[in-house]
Amino acid sequence: MSEDIEKRPYLSSYQDRHGTTRWRFRRAGKTIQIKGEPGEAEFEAAYKAALEGRKFTSAKILKLPGAALPGSFRDAWRKVQKTSEWLGYDPATKDKNSRLATEFLSLRLVENNPAVWGDMLVRDLKRRHMKEIIARFHATPHKAKHMLTTIRKMIYVALDEEWIESDPTWKLSYRPEYTGWRAWTDAERALFEARWPLGTTPRTAYGLALWLGNRRSDVARVKWDWFDFRRGTVTIKQKKGDKELVLPITPMLREIIDPLERKGEYVLMTAYGKPFSEKSLTGRMADWTKSADMPKGCTMHGLRKTLGKLLAETGATTRQLMDTLGHDDIEHAELYSREAEQQRLARDAMTRLTKRVHVKKPTG
Template sequence: MKFRLKYVAEDVDRHGNVRLYYRRNGPKVRLRGPTGSPEFLADYRAAAAGSKEVKTDKAGRVVPKSFRWLCVQYFQSAMFQELDPRTQKVRRSILERFCEHKGDGDKPFAQLLPRHIRVRRDEMADRPEAANGMVKAVRQLYRYALRYDHHDDNPAEKVEYLKGNPDGFHSWTLAEIEKYEEAHPIGTPARLALALALYTGQRRADLVVLGKQHVRDGWLTFTQHKGRNRKPVRMEIPVIPALQRVIDATPTGDLTFLVTAFNRPFTSNGFGNRFRKWCDEAGLQNCSVHGLRKAAAARLAEQGCTEQEIMSITGHRTSKEVTRYTRAASQKTRAESALRRLSREQTPDESVPLLAAVVPGGTKSQPK
């Protein structure tokens, strides 16, 4: 006979195993299974009575001063709560996986050394970005520990990041943009998505919220999604004629330019998945929506824009990332400029040999 007790929750781990918990107000308590077994009922009664003697395995117990205990303190802190909800989700997931690895969550956090983190990092060497994300999450955890006087060292600060792809996401070429435009003509949502990304240089989290209400006197005015709770970046970008023509020719939503087939705004992940399909339909498997942000910065660099001018469009607070985005374009622009000067018809003064134009005193000789 099936029955269901109050406050019992089920959770399926990544291996497909069903875990049982008692959860009521306070932290959840692991219950032995299966449901209805003598062990389950004994654990349930003890948990319901608030007994501290509940028999649980390591997955349901937080050992004081353990790595898992430090994570719990961190998740409850203002330092963690100030993060963007998506960042919270990602970081919590990374740290929980760290806890589950070989029982590391129950080990004293004060005994974690740089060499231990390096071993974990090297195990993920085939996924350098994921490995670096793990190192970064542990760094932030121990920064919390330092700030709140739980510890006096940050072992993760001494662990180097792995070298990933130095260029990051693939930056679209002009030929790839033209190929996409051939597959998705003006008037389609796919073409509108391309135009918004290319002519604003924004991240997909910003593209999905832009709408008519953000246009004021021909300018897009909005606050970027990334860092909006800690270091908000307010943007004002002109709507150039090429973008306005695409917007005018495309059906849009009431609150956002980009909408799903059900006329609802996209989520950031949903838009990324949809754009992936549009790229595949155009035969551009190596292209992504973030690559258009890089392409926008590169095109500005090719037009001779300074890093500060490019940053005013992309919203970057430092030039480090912009420099990486525009490295190839800047090299091309400098090379073109240098060769143009070289091939320019030289003036009589420019044709004077350098050595002949300098006297021993170090000044230019005067004509006699």
């Protein structure tokens, strides 16, 4: 240290009250404190400025808006949005995943610490971290499931970019505590139909959701020009997936639309002559079912499940279910067919058993 001081004019060191070595530059009765240690970039810059009689200002690191550390989750999410898979998603799917990604990227690693997952390197994610993240959403099981799916998109990008060699979420599943929107029972449907007669707005929304089997986003958008009464078909232009379905106009569907006046472009209209929004339909259905003294759980999407259940119970194949409801993967359709098949097999087995047990014994 003494050799280093001798080589540097006006530089000296001293021990502060904590025993830490400090450095100072003294010349012409003026003292300048120099931070750091000899050899460090900031120290050398400060010493040079003092020699040259300049005022030294430490460089400030500014984080630019939207900046992403290479290899971080924020960087991965940027790359996700450039993949062919992402570009093929419909607007609703992109919006849902973007909202979940934004929430994850701003999620703190631990409480009372400013560090967030968006700034963390993907390679530092461990399986235990992923379990802890998902556990934070235990109160909203389906959100937890979708959050896992969104984070996996970033992990797959990291694998493609060779930032990581293995997926820390491999075979990590998250099954919600409940199965989601359930199908309506026959008794519940009877209650609703008794409360809301044909021609009323609640019955129209109910009938379109049930007999078209589509999501609320499509029910709210059903237009009169989608119906071809001459051919007996209705063409559904699904919002999710941008898929087009051509379905028959069944007697049940015709019963719903025949009493209606064609006052505008849309079949389902509010009292103000405007089409319903997706979110408003959810709230209105809750009000309509409550007015019919129905139990909770009878949702708009549940009517879509009701049609799937009815189709499966009447022998519809998995392919027919997919083409009627607009499912892209076979897994969703098989949920209906497996349940119906289980009930049919159980019923047939118990019927044969009943015949054997209750066979009449000969008299006399």
